[in-house]
Amino acid sequence: MSWLAGRLEDVVRRLEKQNQFSWLIPNGCCGHEIKNARLATYDWERLGVFKASHPEQANLLIVSGWVNSAVAEEIKVTYDRMIKPVCVIAIGSCAITGSPFDTFDPKRPPVTVSSLIPVDVYVPGCPPRPEAILRAILELQSKLNPGPSHREVLHEALRD
Amino acid sequence: MSVVKRPSQKSKWYIPGVLTGLGITIRHMFFNLLHRKDIFTIEYPEERYPYSDRFKGNHILTVKKDGSLRCTACMLCATYCPAECISITAAEHDDPNVEKYPISYEIDILRCVFCGLCEEACPVDAIRMGPEHQTAALAGSRFVYDINKLAYRPNLKGGVLSHVDDEERKARGL
Ligand code: SF4
Ligand code: SF4
Numbered sequence: 186m187s188w189l190a191g192r193l194e195d196v197v198r199r200l201e202k203q204n205q206f207s208w209l210i211p212n213g214c215c216g217h218e219i220k221n222a223r224l225a226t227y228d229w230e231r232l233g234v235f236k237a238s239h240p241e242q243a244n245l246l247i248v249s250g251w252v253n254s255a256v257a258e259e260i261k262v263t264y265d266r267m268i269k270p271v272c273v274i275a276i277g278s279c280a281i282t283g284s285p286f287d288t289f290d291p292k293r294p295p296v297t298v299s300s301l302i303p304v305d306v307y308v309p310g311c312p313p314r315p316e317a318i319l320r321a322i323l324e325l326q327s328k329l330n331p332g333p334s335h336r337e338v339l340h341e342a343l344r345d
Numbered sequence: 346m347s348v349v350k351r352p353s354q355k356s357k358w359y360i361p362g363v364l365t366g367l368g369i370t371i372r373h374m375f376f377n378l379l380h381r382k383d384i385f386t387i388e389y390p391e392e393r394y395p396y397s398d399r400f401k402g403n404h405i406l407t408v409k410k411d412g413s414l415r416c417t418a419c420m421l422c423a424t425y426c427p428a429e430c431i432s433i434t435a436a437e438h439d440d441p442n443v444e445k446y447p448i449s450y451e452i453d454i455l456r457c458v459f460c461g462l463c464e465e466a467c468p469v470d471a472i473r474m475g476p477e478h479q480t481a482a483l484a485g486s487r488f489v490y491d492i493n494k495l496a497y498r499p500n501l502k503g504g505v506l507s508h509v510d511d512e513e514r515k516a517r518g519l
């Protein structure tokens with residue numbers, strides 16, 4: 186029985202790496218680009234990114250926009266509630282370095298996402314194009330599953 | 346308690362509604378299967394959206410005819426940049442005709458807001474916004490772009506030639 190449970194665990198872990206269930210914190214103008222990447226024109230479900238209905242069901246956290254104290258609280262609470270391992274994508278200069286609204290006041294440095302939670306992929310831009318967000322997902326998947334992806338294998342097979 | 350008035354007796358039953366909805370979904374599915382050309386989803390890694398040539402993407406440092414950097418290290422772009430992400434170290438050139446040149450030119454791409462003000466500020470067309478925009482990368486890779494990356498990255502094929510030419514300017518007395 187424990188052997189079966191172990192195999193089941195393996196299968197679940199492998200599927201977890203191939204599909205991302207995303208939880209979005211789409212603040213600011215970058216949030217519109219995230220929605221653009223999600224909707225029909227770019228449609229990231231093609232790449233295996235689905236929508237989770239609760240942070241506890243998600244294994245991919247996507248953060249964008251300026252991090253004020255309320256959003257910092259939201260990010261920390263959401264990250265704590267997600268079941269590890271979790272991948273984090275930080276989108277836009279606001280979330281990564283806070284530069285668009287930086288006052289250059291050493292007493293009040295901007296809060297960044299990477300100072301709150303560990304970030305896996307950075308998407309520079311203000312705002313980044315939807316392609317850049319899809320590129321971030323491809324980079325993340327190539328990190329989780331080294332070697333050629335199913336998509337590449339399929340395209341190789343179709344080309345011959 | 347508020348009472349919602351249904352338009353008809355039939356709409357109390359949800360099964361006809363569900364079947365109507367499923368019918369629409371299935372109709373669209375068959376339509377899309379038969380009209381593959383009309384689907385407007387962009388299959389991203391294989392298919393690209395054609396952006397304009399004036400797109401403000403990653404920066405390009407242009408080069409002179411001999412392949413060295415066009416930049417004169419005047420610091421106008423670094424002063425004008427609203428995000429303060431450009432850092433330049435200037436040095437004196439051996440050639441007396443060239444006043445200064447940058448020994449290091451770094452752009453912190455994570456701070457950059459892609460506003461294009463550096464391109465506007467530059468007096469000698471030494472920095473341009475290029476067409477590349479898919480620059481997402483894993484944490485730990487290099488996000489501070491140096492001269493090698495900005496001017497001589499492989500897809501620029503040895504550098505982009507600047508419009509401003511020193512000999513032409515001298516001939517015109519500029
Ligand atoms: S990075 Fe730029 S586009 Fe994104 S939320 Fe901040 S200001 Fe808006
Ligand atoms: S595009 Fe704007 S933010 Fe980026 S380097 Fe140029 S001036 Fe600075």
Ligand code: SF4
Binds near residue numbers: 422468472
């Ligand atoms: S890129 Fe242009 S504006 Fe910036 S230092 Fe060089 S010459 Fe001056």
